[in-house]
Amino acid sequence: MGLWRPPSPALTPKPPYSGDVEVELSAVRHQPEGLEQLLAQTKFTKKELQSLYRGFKNECPSGLVDEETFKLIYSQFFPQGDASTYAHFLFDAFDADRNGALCFQDFVIGLSVLLRGTVHQKLKWAFNLYDINKDGYITKERDGDSGNGCWGTREMLEIMKSIYDMMGRCTHPTLRDSAPAEHVELFFQKMDRNGDGVVTFEEFLETCQKDKDIMSSMQIFENAI
DSSP states (O other), X not given: OOOOOOOOGGGSOOSOOOTHHHHHHHHSTTOOSOHHHXXXXXXXXXXXXXXXXXXXXXXXXXXXXXXXXHHHHHHTTOTTSOOHHHHHHHHHHHOXXXXXXXXXXXXXXXXXXXXXXXXXXXXXXXXXXXXXXOSSEEEOOSSSBOSSSOBXXXXXXXXXXXXXXXXXXXXXXXXOTTHHHHHHHHHHHHHOTTOSSEEEHHHHHHHHHTOHHHHHHTTXXXXXX
C-alpha cells in the first residue's frame, strides 16, 4: 500500500547470544512472561527471540520504551523529514494495552504479526494503525456526522500527512502540498465500497485481498529476521 513502514532497525535483531538471555527473559524487571510463553505467542524461534531481546535491551535498558524514546529512535532513520507524528501513530499500534509504554512483549508480539502473521492478521494490524480513535472505522471528515452516526476525525488524512512529513521535502519529484489529501481521496474511492464516508475493517480487508500489489507488499518483510 505504500502506507506503512517497518519498525525501526534500531530494534531489529543482532547475532544470537548465550543462554544468559533466556534467564534474563524470565527474571529481569519489566520483562514479559518467560521465553516459552513468547514462543507460544509469536512465530519466532528461540534464537530469534533471544536476539531480539538483546537488541531491545541495548536500546532500552529499563525494559520499557516510552513514546518520546520511541520517537527519537524511529526518527533517526528519517533525517530528511519529521517522523514524530507517524512514530506516535506507530507507537499507539504497538501499545496494545494502552499503558503508554512498550515492553518487550508488546514489541515482539506486534513484530511477529507484521513479519510472520497471516494476511488477515497483518491487515487487521494495519487497519488498527489507521483507525486512530479505535472506533472501528477509518474516517476522513474533520467534524460532522458521516451518515452512519460516526463523527469523523480525518484519521486517514492525519496518517497520510504524517507519512509525507516523514518523507520530507527532499523527494523527487517534489510533492505538492495537496498530495496527502489527493492520496486520501484515492484511498476512499478504492476502499469505501458503499460510499458512506467511512471504511470498515470488512471493506478494508476485502479491497486489500483483491489488490495484487498490496498482497505482494505484505510478503516483503517475511524473512527480515
